[in-house]
Each structure stands twice: as C-alpha cells, then as structure tokens.
Amino acid sequence: MLLTIGLEIHIKLKSINKMFCQCKNQQNFDALLPNTNICPVCTAQPGALPTLSEEVLEKALLLGKALNCKINEISTFDRKSYFYPDLPMGYQITQLYHPTNTQGQVSFFLDNYTNEKIVHIQDAHMECDTAKMIHDGGQALLDFNRAGTPLVEIVTKPDFSTTEEVVEFLKELQRIVRFNDIADADMEKGQMRVDVNISVRKSEKDQLWTRVEVKNINSFGMIKRAIEHEQTRQEKLYEEWKAFTQETRGRDDAKGESYQMRSKEEALDYRYFPEPDLPPLKIDKRTMERLNDQKIVIPHNIIKQFKDYGFNKEYINALISDKEVLDYFFTILSHCEKWNDEAILCKLIVKRIAWPIAARMKENFKTINQLPFDQTKLTEFLTRAQAGNLMENQLKIVMDEMLRTGKNPDEIIKGKWFDAPAMDSKEIELMAKKVLEENPTIVEQYKGGKTTTMGFFIGQLMKKTWGKTNPKIAQEIFEKLLR
Ligand SMILES: [Zn+2]
Numbered sequence: 001m002l003l004t005i006g007l008e009i010h011i012k013l014k015s016i017n018k019m020f021c022q023c024k025n026q027q028n029f030d031a032l033l034p035n036t037n038i039c040p041v042c043t044a045q046p047g048a049l050p051t052l053s054e055e056v057l058e059k060a061l062l063l064g065k066a067l068n069c070k071i072n073e074i075s076t077f078d079r080k081s082y083f084y085p086d087l088p089m090g091y092q093i094t095q096l097y098h099p100t101n102t103q104g105q106v107s108f109f110l111d112n113y114t115n116e117k118i119v120h121i122q123d124a125h126m127e128c129d130t131a132k133m134i135h136d137g138g139q140a141l142l143d144f145n146r147a148g149t150p151l152v153e154i155v156t157k158p159d160f161s162t163t164e165e166v167v168e169f170l171k172e173l174q175r176i177v178r179f180n181d182i183a184d185a186d187m188e189k190g191q192m193r194v195d196v197n198i199s200v201r202k203s204e205k206d207q208l209w210t211r212v213e214v215k216n217i218n219s220f221g222m223i224k225r226a227i228e229h230e231q232t233r234q235e236k237l238y239e240e241w242k243a244f245t246q247e248t249r250g251r252d253d254a255k256g257e258s259y260q261m262r263s264k265e266e267a268l269d270y271r272y273f274p275e276p277d278l279p280p281l282k283i284d285k286r287t288m289e290r291l292n293d294q295k296i297v298i299p300h301n302i303i304k305q306f307k308d309y310g311f312n313k314e315y316i317n318a319l320i321s322d323k324e325v326l327d328y329f330f331t332i333l334s335h336c337e338k339w340n341d342e343a344i345l346c347k348l349i350v351k352r353i354a355w356p357i358a359a360r361m362k363e364n365f366k367t368i369n370q371l372p373f374d375q376t377k378l379t380e381f382l383t384r385a386q387a388g389n390l391m392e393n394q395l396k397i398v399m400d401e402m403l404r405t406g407k408n409p410d411e412i413i414k415g416k417w418f419d420a421p422a423m424d425s426k427e428i429e430l431m432a433k434k435v436l437e438e439n440p441t442i443v444e445q446y447k448g449g450k451t452t453t454m455g456f457f458i459g460q461l462m463k464k465t466w467g468k469t470n471p472k473i474a475q476e477i478f479e480k481l482l483r
C-alpha cells in the first residue's frame with residue numbers, strides 16, 4: 001500500500017528576546033531556574049500588551065526566504081483559544097488566516113546524494129510557545145520561562161511517500177536553519193518538534209484516506225518507528241474492513257506503540273479570530289530590500305557544487321555536517337585563489353584537510369576554531385602537498401603532528417628530514433642490509449618461517465630512511481636479500 005505523509009514542524013527561533021516582550025529567549029531551559037525569565041506580557045497580566053520583536057520577524061522572514069516562500073507584504077496574527085494551564089493568556093498568538101510566508105518549496109537529496117526530491121511548503125507561520133508543565137509526584141508544576149518564546153511552524157504538503165524522504169528533508173531543514181543562524185533545531189532539546197500526518201491508499205488513483213496525526217516525536221529514530229507503526233496499524237484496519245476516524249495519536253516510544261489523544265469529534269474548537277492587540281503586519285520596502293540583500297545559504301546548492309567537484313559521500317558528509325567546517329573549507333578555498341583549477345583544489349583541500357580534521361575534531365576538539373594552527377599554516381601545508389615532493393605517508397605524519405602540536409608544516413618537514421634529497425635504490429638497499437645485520441635473531445626467526453617479522457624490517461628501514469621509502473619497494477628489497 002502507498003504511504004502519504006505530511007509534516008508540521010515547530011522550530012524555535014534563535015532570537016535574543018522572546019516574541020512579544022523583552023524577556024530573554026533562552027535556548028536551553030535546563031540552565032535556568034523555573035519562573036525566573038518572565039514578565040507581565042509573557043505571563044499575561046491584565047493590561048499587558050504584546051509588541052512584535054523586530055529580530056523575531058527578521059529571522060522568520062529569513063526562514064521564509066530560505067524555504068523559497070512567497071513573503072506576503074501584509075499578514076496578520078490570530079488568536080487560537082483553548083484552556084490549558086500551560087497557556088497563561090488562555091490563547092496562543094499564531095497566524096492562521098494570512099501567514100507571512102506561504103507557498104514555498106524545498107529541494108533535498110536522497111540515497112546518499114544521488115537522487116533529488118522537492119517538497120512543497122504550504123506556509124511557515126509565526127507563533128509563540130506555551131509554558132512548560134512538569135509532573136512531579138502527583139503534582140503538576142508550571143514553568144513560564146518558555147511562555148512567549150518565538151516559533152515558526154512549517155506546514156508541508158503531503159508530498160512524502162517514505163520515511164527516508166521525511167528524515168532527509170528534516171536533515172536539510174536543520175542545515176538550512178543552522179547555516180543561516182535562524183535556529184539550532186536540536187530535536188532532543190525540543191528546539192525542533194515534529195508532528196506527522198499519515199494516511200495510506202491502494203494506488204495513486206485512489207483518494208487519500210482519513211489521515212492520522214502522530215504527535216510527541218523528538219528524534220529521527222522515533223520518526224521512523226512512528227511512521228512504520230502507524231502504516232502497519234492502518235493497513236491492518238483496512239484489511240479487516242474496519243473504518244477508522246480522523247484522530248490525533250501520541251507516540252509512546254518506550255512501549256513501541258501509539259495511543260489516541262483525541263478523535264475528530266473531540267477535536268478542540270479553537271475559536272480562531274484576528275488578534276485585536278496586534279495590527280496587521282506590513283513588511284515595508286526597506287525591510288524587503290534588506291532581506292533581498294542578505295546572503296542566504298542553501299545547503300542543497302552547496303551539496304550540488306560538491307557533487308560537481310566529484311566528491312564522494314564521505315567527503316560531502318564531512319563538510320556538510322558542521323557549519324564551522326564548511327566555513328573553514330570556503331575560507332581556505334579563498335586563500336588559495338591563485339590556483340586556477342577550482343575542482344582539483346577543492347578535492348585537495350577536502351582530502352588533505354577537511355576530512356582528517358573532521359575526524360580529529362570528533363576526538364579532541366569541540367569546534368574547528370579550536371584547532372591549534374591558523375589558516376595560513378594550512379595553506380602552506382596545501383602548497384607543500386600540491387608540490388608533490390612528499391609521499392602520502394609523510395603528508396599524513398605532517399598533518400597529524402600539526403593537529404597535535406600546532407607547529408608550522410615547514411618546521412615539521414625539516415625536523416623529520418622529509419625534505420632530504422631522494423635516495424636511489426642502491427642507497428636503500430645498503431640501509432636494508434644494515435637493518436638485517438643489526439638484527440640477526442629476527443633474521444633467524446624469519447628464515448625459520450616467521451614471515452610476520454617482515455613488518456619489523458620495513459619499520460626499521462623507514463626509520464633509517466626518514467620515511468622516504470615506499471613500503472612496497474622496501475618489502476621487495478628485503479625479500480630479495482633474505483632469499
Ligand atoms: Zn516576558
């Protein structure tokens with residue numbers, strides 16, 4: 001059976017202040033004592049009025065542009081009323097009738113950057129978050145620090161037909177907001193929350209059946225499990241000829257199941273109406289011009305560029321997974337402008353720098369800006385690598401040492417005699433003979449059948465020749481001498 005999926009994604013904007021007041025917009029609530037970051041506006045004291053933060057608007061517009069949305073010159077805010085303790089005002093300020101960003105689309109890659117897909121965005125509207133309810137020993141406690149923090153809710157068209165598409169789209173979305181400094185979108189911290197609408201049908205020609213919304217999803221793994229579980233559940237109901245209704249279900253990941261939160265009949269009547277305390281939002285010419293001048297990073301286009309350079313998926317992953325690594329890469333690229341073949345240069349940079357650094361970063365450094373050397377030293381290293389006088393294993397040794405000590409590549413190369421003149425094969429053979437003379441017992445062992453000692457001989461020869469011998473040639477020489 002065919003699967004049809006649509007998404008509603010809440011993204012917490014990374015602005016300095018909350019949406020309608022001067023309180024700080026804390027990104028990590030665990031770092032804050034409950035109810036210490038509040039004011040009359042975000043706790044809805046009588047007479048307090050909202051004022052839209054300019055920065056929140058700017059981030060929301062930037063996101064609209066990054067999602068290829070139509071930015072509407074006039075948009076409005078609406079009240080979504082419901083009664084729940086985490087909602088101090090008794091309503092949420094959102095955009096239902098005339099959202100600011102509408103009709104967008106996002107392109108992204110599938111199957112390790114081989115295929116592409118486009119998903120359409122219905123709208124990306126602003127709304128403010130609720131307070132947090134904490135259940136503790138039979139008590140319900142309220143923390144208003146989160147109340148009034150800014151969100152953008154992105155509503156997609158039901159364009160997805162597999163879980164892989166959903167996950168890859170969400171990864172692209174994470175890159176979009178992170179690379180443009182719009183949000184951190186860490187799912188585990190609740191900075192990106194996903195609701196999934198799922199329905200199944202027999203063939204493309206059939207009408208879409210009743211859709212079911214699954215809420216409470218907070219990791220990529222959980223999204224996969226929730227979709228698979230809901231698909232099986234709906235297919236089973238279909239095969240048993242059981243009707244099912246439009247409903248909202250919650251995901252209990254620990255039990256591997258979902259439960260009904262509310263049916264369509266119980267769907268809340270939100271009594272939407274235009275927010276009387278906020279005038280219609282008019283995006284003036286100056287704001288629009290400023291937005292158009294702003295450089296927006298579209299990760300999908302960068303990946304395309306990398307594909308044109310012929311990068312494999314490991315290289316692309318190493319670069320695209322972290323904005324700082326990516327920036328670093330482009331800075332180095334700009335340092336090496338004099339090299340005329342960009343594609344070759346890029347390959348060189350990734351092979352020599354980005355990849356080893358990304359790998360090393362995972363072990364030792366938090367961010368690429370903590371590396372123990374500056375970009376000039378890296379450019380020097382690249383120039384040495386490009387000159388072709390050093391062997392592969394020597395380059396690796398130099399890079400490792402740079403990462404460890406922060407030393408200048410030239411200094412390391414001199415210290416290890418890597419720039420000593422090349423040896424001819426006669427010289428190497430002499431050295432090899434010396435190695436054998438110095439280690440008679442091991443030679444005996446080798447001749448007695450313990451061929452694993454070959455590695456030892458090669459290692460000794462490497463030391464004697466400052467790593468300037470090709471291990472394969474070294475082995476051939478030893479095999480000849482030991483015959
Ligand atoms: Zn406040």
